[in-house]
Amino acid sequence: TQALLSAVPVPDPTLRDQKAIIRLTGDVPSPISPPSGCRFRTRxxxxxxxxxxxxxxxxxxxxxxxxxxxxxxxxxxxxATHEA
Structure with a gap:
């Protein structure tokens, strides 16, 4: 969820540098053979x-x-994505 929210564009150019973007790496786990433990851990x-x-x-x-x-x-x- 945090990675998805970090991908939302910020319309105010003065606030864009304040936002940390989470970039996911790795492969999406197989639904047929999921990894042990947490299914999201590979990413x-x-x-x-x-x-x-x-x-x-x-x-x-x-x-x-x-x-x-x-x-x-x-x-x-x-x-914030805009000034209050």
């Missing part, structure tokens, strides 16, 4: 050994107010 920039060993549970993580199925989920600051 995740936060993936560690635990991601290959355990499927993350969907739960509310610290610092967040909505559920996430990620071992390393954290709240991110949203940069």
């Amino acid at each position: 995740c920039w936060k993936a560690q050994d635990v991601c290959a060993e355990q499927v993350p549970l969907l739960e509310i993580r610290s610092g967040s107010d909505h559920p996430s199925a990620c071992h390393f989920a954290e709240k991110r600051e949203i940069v």
